[in-house]
Amino acid sequence: MSISLDGLRKTLIQQAVAFGQRPLMARSDGDSANLDEGYIPLLVNFTVEDKAAKGLRKLKDQAEPEPPVYFSALEMTRDHAALLLTGETGSGKTTYARYLSFRLASEDGRARSVARNDLGMRQEEAWNTEAFLPLYLEVSPGHSVRSLMEAAVPGLERLLASKAWAGSSDTLLIILDTLENVGAEAVHLLADAAHVQQAYPRVRLLALAEQEAAMGLVPPAPFARFALLPLLKAQRIDGARALAGPDLEATGIGLGAAAANPAHFAMALAAKTKGEVPEEIVDAWLAHVAGDPQAQTFLCGLAYDRLTGTLDEPELLPVTRVRQLLAARHLVDLAPKVAAAAFRTNPPLWAPVIRSLAARLSEASGVATLVDGLIDGDGEAALRGALLASELSIDTALRQRLSESLLHIIQAGALTPSEREQAGRLLSAWGDPRDLEALATVPGGSFTFGSDTHPNSAPPHTVSVAPFRIGLYPVTNGRYGEFVRATKRAWQSPDGLSPERSSAPATDLTWRDAVAFCAWLTDKWRQEGRLSEEEIVRLPTEPEWERAARGDQPDEGQAILYPWGKVWQDDASNSDEAGFNTTCTVGLFPKGRSPYGCYDMAGQVWEWCTTLWGEDMATPSFRYPYRDDGREEKDAGPAVRRVLRGGCFSSGQQKACCTYRGSLEPDGFWRGNGFRIVVAPA
Template structure:
């Protein structure tokens, strides 16, 4: 067994040493290759210390802004999860991370290293103790079972891992499955196979890596931890290449593959687009290899499609260094020379794989003053999901091609309202709708009938006992208050709003966040006067925050208590990952409201599980863990609106980082009234003025 483990370690070290991540234009006609060991930049993920703290809804200092969040590293996510799915865009560095992590483990690199955590430059140690851990990197391939892939790397290894010798040994294996996106629709089956193999294999940890564009379309187990690799920070790029001019630290070089390409060239003028950077890289490569630039460009297209051109081994090797991201950009250069109908046919033959190529082609057409409608309009026809996929592909280009709006807008609206395609693709559609002034009525109200209903649950001590509560009829916002509406309030009143998304044109239809309880109340008072003047509500009506029972009534409807172990969701008692923006959805951020129509409450109210924690008027107390105002609900001063700044208010619904135990109709959260963060929002209630 020791011989097998030593071989795995040796392979990991040799692979990393032999992997070139970029070639610096110096030291000879072909430049200086930089290996993965020397050139790797630690990667961060979309999970922060703030996200981790907010799972318990941390305490804020009175009126003080929260600190700049610090991101966890990809290594730390591997450390903290026995099974993990890491995704990233094309060129995000997934394969490089897999090989470098394997080298780090095999070489015994256990010393804590200080890494950058955010754009503010905050630093912290990355700690990963890999002693007794052995790495194995495999690449997923369609039609091959997991054990076959393992044994292909080291014959007999799958049997060894289930043997008594392995079971009784001290070593653990980190199995890294790269390119899981290559399996397309069969990817979830591979994940199931991995989990079954892990269940019968002692001392086994698993990391899955895949392209987020593909993986996010899959229906994944609700309990599978997943995170997204982030683009490189400016501070990371500056540290890696201090000699690079500041103009090179543009958003396009935040992609690791494009950053590597930029390191390889010495342009006379700084490339301003991905296409220009790829072209400059191809021309530099052609000079190094003594070939025509067109040979590089054609080889890139050949590598992505079944087209055949004269093969040049040197070009193929260097294209591998540039990665799929650079190859796609160059392939679009070649495809640009063909009639649009040929590109359309190529797309229809393999939409998932060709989609990035079509987007790169459309950008190149626009950059050269050509129309994109002949390329994109045909994609919005056909049967099944084809028109909707085509509309999504076109979203990036709608600002420059208004003639496409009449085709795209109804398709995008249907994607969101009817819950078509995956949540990830619905989110893309909603961002486009935001830019086009989302035509939905996001201030719509739902009528909630009065009467008695079951309130509370035995599924958490703070929510027990379940008991009847009576509420009067009222109306409530079908959606949380969105950025566009809160921004109008801020524009008219000048109220301070700390949200970084306040002016993002793609996030106008996402919930307004970073709001205190006082902010929410001020908005309600402003909207009361505005709606009275417009005649939308009567002179006796007020806009306000809902009480805790009103919130639960709107979310739960008439659903009874379902027992000590059964959680009630707005849609029923069985959790559905595609019914809410909870931790299981994998976004780890707010998305456009109404994106999960399956999750509507019995009264047609959206986003009452996950998305954002929503303020209510009800008091909690001053202890974060245990409410002073416990159940049963009663008239004991818990609706007092003038309580002090240390008395916390009840939050309901959970947020994007809440798991299915909290993203439901009964779990109670709380926060001080001056607290705010990116996972807190609110929705309005409307009723006649109370005595």
């Protein structure tokens, strides 16, 4: 079977235009606003500063951090040939996919003013790319991308391989929605989509997945990954104003914390409630749409049956987040073990239900029984149950039991990186029992230094170092915070003193800040007997840093060297491939430890060294071979940059390695720069 180019255009545009007329949310007069009228532009976890910092750059001396200015989902789709967007249940993923399809089919290239933060920053959002044909595909088990394409448009692949497509100016945007439907097969589906893109000209990819289901998903190249953000208050105010709805600033309707979730916001508007917690929203919404208690109970039961799969009615309560909240209310009257058993069948689907159920359980004994059910057994199921249970309101005794599971998740590298990140935050807030000031012993001797993989790192040559000790981890917020409190030194980190970020690397600090910390710690450790009078704490020289990262690994020509070897490994570092786009608790990637046991030497944060670079950002004045030519001068001027090593969370595998060299002025700082200490003879 075949389809013509004109036939393809007609089919896809007809489907996409129909999306614009779908009901989206209720108006204040009781009617429904359609997708075209009610869509609120969604933002992602990527800022203007992040884009600038993909390459290291200068910041003014101790300048006030700029408020974040976020990019929109549409802009990320416009700027990336292959994109994975994740978001929590109810975050608007499907709404965005359908709105984008509608907008492209309508050839709507108008620039629209979009709120970028809650401080009044607004910028225009524009697609400014013509001739895109959106192919919206809802992912389902047992289907490849090619079979989904064939089912949607018979003969599509034959057309893409034809001269007619090669000679056209159209671009096909394949949208893969509800990627969570295929579970662990999602990564294979993305790889299949990448192969389709490689096979045919002018094919772009957009995939969308539920956040909990995508925790362990590492998208293959060329996919970039970003997360949808909750709605800002400014976005909600704009959205209500566009619908001629209530004045949210005057009434407070929909401006509660929980109403930042788009699905919650739609319910809060309909029920005219503020929406501080999800349960408040859904109870008010139920009373609004169902009326009497009996009807409300019946609707909650239907939602539970839809969620368990015993009722197959796609048009009944189509929004998953609504079903989850109603199912939680239904489960209040059942034994907690029922909810725990449901969670084990599909953790991503049922985790939001468990959270809402726990919020409804008024008695501590009910929560304790629920926790017992979640952590019963062993293996990954019990660890996931413990991780979820750790989010609930629990007593001290339960917290102690769960802390052991959280620590195991981190130290064993169990579960997915995103789940370990969550465990790290919880354990940081409760009190991380690890010795985060531990040191690794690095023997002295000669080793291969440098690499031919980048001109600034070449040539590889032999360098000798004396023995030294180096931090197993980068210096953390908790340790740097002690220094700040003791010395009253300025520190402009937005989350440095947050309890759940205590075990993440300290960032937003200059080279001079790091040097001052080392001097303070030298005095402190001498007083505590941890250092002799002949030893000091300082930053590593560039050869010391590389020695600790690569050990005795020889140069391998054009092979990039990592702390674990010369072959890139997934789940070994907090690099751009991990998709966090921020720092995480230290030590979450044990697969990536260096030969001397050091964590996080690839990715996570760029680490300050003592060594000078020069004044030109692109080309070092102090080139290799490394030698005694003044490059370890302590008192160089403010324009002379210092070396940074290791890459950070936004660095790809070419930079998050043992040999790539970065640099920054000694008074510059950024959320991707940190440091680790060395202990050596004075």
